[in-house]
Amino acid sequence: MRIGIDLGGTKTEAIALDPAGVERFRGRIPTPRGDYLATLEAIVGLVREAERVVGPASVGVGIPGTVSPATGLVKNANSTWLNGRPLREDLADRLQREVRIANDANCFALSEAVDGAAAGQPIVFGVIVGTGTGGAVVANGQVLIGTNAIGGEWGHNPMPWPEPGEWPGPPCYCGRTGCIETFLSGPGLSRDHQAATGDAIDASLIAARAAAGDAAAGASMARYEGRLARALSSVINVVDPHVVVLGGGLSNIDRLYERVPRLWGRFVFSDHVATTLLRAKYGDSSGVRGAAWLWGDQEIGDRR
């Protein structure tokens, strides 16, 4: 059995998967925002609750940040009360076992590569476009974590092949300007639409209005699709994935899957682009499922 925990900014979810990937337990509690000790207790409580149902299990945790290989401490978390904390050690102490921790985008991509939209595909680039823009690479079932634990983090690269008005681009919370995230996140789409029309509405409403035939919303969506195609092309040129899987709130916009692959051919360094763009199979559950999959079959067997 595998337990996965998805430590989100507002809610913390737990799942238990049996060896076939079938869900045997699910729990959800509000994240104790700003309180590290309470966050530890919340995770431990969810693990104990799951184990009362499914018995002893491995534990993987997805966080909105990562554990620094240099220090063993959490870094890059927008849930800032985790930063600088030895989360992995503290959970291992309390649960009396090794605990795996990974970035939430890594968990998302792993879930979709193991048994989701990209099941069985050799190289998968998983993208989350929602409140932020994250990414991760899974090759032959393994997340490419990398020496700095930032593998696949494309959201804070600059928008490639910039068009007039895109450079230097909007300021980003990371201190730079014109990051991919400032264009492709939900707030990024809203900002762009507001700059063009004066209308301050969220990304889902822009997409809904475009689908209903609103010309201004359609133009905003077309700009978004062009940017997504350019940003993904730069990844395709480096990683050459078989599949790109989209997750997060904006992955629910149907037209992206038809239009973006038609646009990226101009930028990909290949006569033909075989890469496909797919919607996440597990939607919001991919993060918590992927956290469970941080432990492989062999490793689970070794622990018995």
Ligand SMILES: [Zn+2]
């Ligand atoms: Zn940035």
